[in-house]
Every structure is written in structure tokens, then in C-alpha cells.
Amino acid sequence: NAGVTQTPKFQVLKTGQSMTLQCAQDMNHNSMYWYRQDPGMGLRLIYYSASEGTTDKGEVPNGYNVSRLNKREFSLRLESAAPSQTSVYFCASRPVGRGQGPHGTEAFFGQGTRLTVV
Amino acid sequence: LAKTTQPISMDSYEGQEVNITCSHNNIATNDYITWYQQFPSQGPRFIIQGYKTKVTNEVASLFIPADRKSSTLSLPRVSLSDTAVYYCLVGDPILTGGGNKLTFGTGTQLKVEL
Numbered sequence: 001n002a003g004v005t006q007t008p009k010f011q012v013l014k015t016g017q018s019m020t021l022q023c024a025q026d027m028n029h030n031s032m033y034w035y036r037q038d039p040g041m042g043l044r045l046i047y048y049s050a051s052e053g054t055t056d057k058g059e060v061p062n063g064y065n066v067s068r069l070n071k072r073e074f075s076l077r078l079e080s081a082a083p084s085q086t087s088v089y090f091c092a093s094r095p096v097g098r099g100q101g102p103h104g105t106e107a108f109f110g111q112g113t114r115l116t117v118v
Numbered sequence: 119l120a121k122t123t124q125p126i127s128m129d130s131y132e133g134q135e136v137n138i139t140c141s142h143n144n145i146a147t148n149d150y151i152t153w154y155q156q157f158p159s160q161g162p163r164f165i166i167q168g169y170k171t172k173v174t175n176e177v178a179s180l181f182i183p184a185d186r187k188s189s190t191l192s193l194p195r196v197s198l199s200d201t202a203v204y205y206c207l208v209g210d211p212i213l214t215g216g217g218n219k220l221t222f223g224t225g226t227q228l229k230v231e232l
Contacts, residue, residue, distance in 0.1 A: 004161075033220055042205070042224040043162070059221065090161045094220070106152070107220055109161025 002026055006091050006110035013081040013117045021076040021113050023091030031094050032074035033107070034058075034066060036087040043090065049074055081117045089113045122206045127227040136193045138226050140206030143187050148210040151182060151189045156203045156225070165204075166191070193228075201230045 007022045025032065030051045035043040035058075045058030049068040063085060065077045074093075078085060094107040123141040130136045142151070150169050154162035166173055168180040168189070179192040193200055203225040 031220075035222070042203075043222040045219065045221050048219060056219070058219065088159075092161065092220070105150075106164035106167070107154075107162075109163065112159070112161055 004091055004093055004108050004110035006089075006113050008113060009111065010114045011116070013078075013115065015082060015117060017081050017117075018077065018079050019081065020078075021089055021091075021115075022073070023075065023110060024073045025093040025108070026072065027093060027095075027108065028071070029093035029095050029108075030071070032068065033092040033094075034064075034074065034076045035090045035092065036060065036085075037090060037112075038087050046076065046089075081115075083117045085115065086117045087115060089115060122208055122223055124204075124206050124223065124226045126224065127229070129229050129231065130196055131231055132197050133195050136196050136200070136228060136230075138191045138193075138204055138206075138228070139188055140191070140208075141188045142206070142208045145186050145208055146210065149186075149208050150210070151180065151186075152207045152209075153178070153180065153191045154205045154207065154222070156205065158202075162205060162222070196228075196230045198230050198232070201228060203227050 004025045033048040034046040037043050044060045046060055046064050047058050047066040049055045052071045055066050055068055067075045090112050091110045092107045150167055152167040153165045155165050156162040166175055166178050166180045168182055170182050173180045181190040205222045205225040
């Protein structure tokens with residue numbers, strides 16, 4: 001089991017460029033999440049997908065779009081990158097309800113994508 | 119989701135017990151309390167979850183009083199490797215749909231020194 005895999009791990013963009021951050025999980029989880037973490041700050045929820053086919057805004061959705069391509073994959077797109085979007089991006093997944101894993105409802109995180117917009 | 123309040127930072131020394139308290143006055147009947155740990159440059163990882171009284175695992179203990187308006191994460195005999203940010207989350211773990219939102223606060227930065 002790979003868990004939650006994010007690609008790329010590092011990326012440098014120029015202002016105005018677009019890119020898609022990829023996230024895939026192999027744990028058959030229903031829910032997936034995208035967060036950003038600025039230096040010295042906590043995680044802020046950008047978007048989440050409670051189940052395949054649904055997406056909802058989180059705390060800081062402006063400037064981002066998401067796609068829940070299937071149950072495994074949840075991508076985050078920056079249409080026109082801005083320096084304020086320089087951050088570390090984390091993807092996470094967790095099961096809905098009880099069951100999967102020893103703790104039942106814990107969230108599993110990827111290793112992050114470090115994005116710099118210049 | 120219930121709002122949580124926890125200290126921004128704490129300092130300790132190796133071998134000491136560390137207790138981090140989280141306040142959640144508006145906790146709902148179906149809500150559980152969950153703690154995550156985050157090391158620098160890594161995503162958070164689950165530590166412990168509980169509903170009431172006391173829960174203990176190989177990493178930590180979680181104490182929840184009868185009124186459930188607060189909880190305390192206890193780390194026994196910390197070491198330098200326990201230096202991390204600790205997040206307290208409160209929510210119903212089996213909610214579906216829009217209720218499945220998972221938000222983290224700013225957490226508590228624990229620094230352990232020799």
C-alpha cells in the first residue's frame with residue numbers, strides 16, 4: 001500500500017502560469033481533502049470531496065479548482081498562479097464512517113507538494 | 119464543527135511528561151476528539167481519538183472529563199523526537215457529505231530540549 005501519493009513534490013511556477021497538483025490514494029477511502037500550509041502556520045482547508053462525484057469549498061477556495069476524477073484521485077488546479085499561493089500543499093484521505101484501518105476514521109496525508117510562485 | 123482552543127506553544131525537557139489541553143465548549147453529543155501530530159515538512163499523522171474518560175495507546179493518553187468541554191493529550195517521558203505541532207480536532211467521525219469537512223486549527227508547537 002502506497003497510501004496517499006502526491007505529485008509533484010516540488011514545483012516552481014511563474015506568476016500567471018497554471019498547473020495541476022495530483023493526488024491519489026489506494027485505501028478505498030471515500031473522502032479526500034486539499035490543504036495548504038504557509039510557513040509557521042496551521043493547515044487550511046482549500047477544498048474537499050466527501051465522496052466520488054462531489055466537491056465542496058473549504059476555508060480558502062479562491063484561486064483554486066478541484067476535480068474528483070474517480071474514487072482514487074483528487075486533483076487541485078491553479079488556473080493563474082500568484083505569489084500568494086506559494087505554500088506547501090497537502091492532500092489527505094479518510095474513510096467515511098467506521099471500518100477501514102485500526103483507528104476507523106483517521107485521515108492519512110501525503111508527503112506534500114512544495115510550490116513556489118515567482 | 120466545534121471550535122477548539124489550544125496553546126500556541128509549549129516547551130519541555132526530555133524525560134518529562136507533557137500535557138496539552140484543548141478547549142471545545144461547543145462539543146456536540148456525537149463528536150469525538152482526535153489529535154494529530156505533525157513533524158516539519160511532513161503531513162500530519164493520527165495520534166489518538168476518544169469520546170469520553172480515558173484512552174491510551176502506545177504513543178499517548180487522552181483524558182476527557184465528564185462534561186467533555188475540554189480534553190488533555192498526555193505524552194509520557196518526551197524525547198527530542200516529540201518536537202512537533204499537535205492539533206486537536208473535534209467532530210463527528212461518521213458524518214457524510216458536507217459534514218465530513220476536516221479542519222485543523224493552528225495547533226500547539228511543542229519544543230523538547232535536552
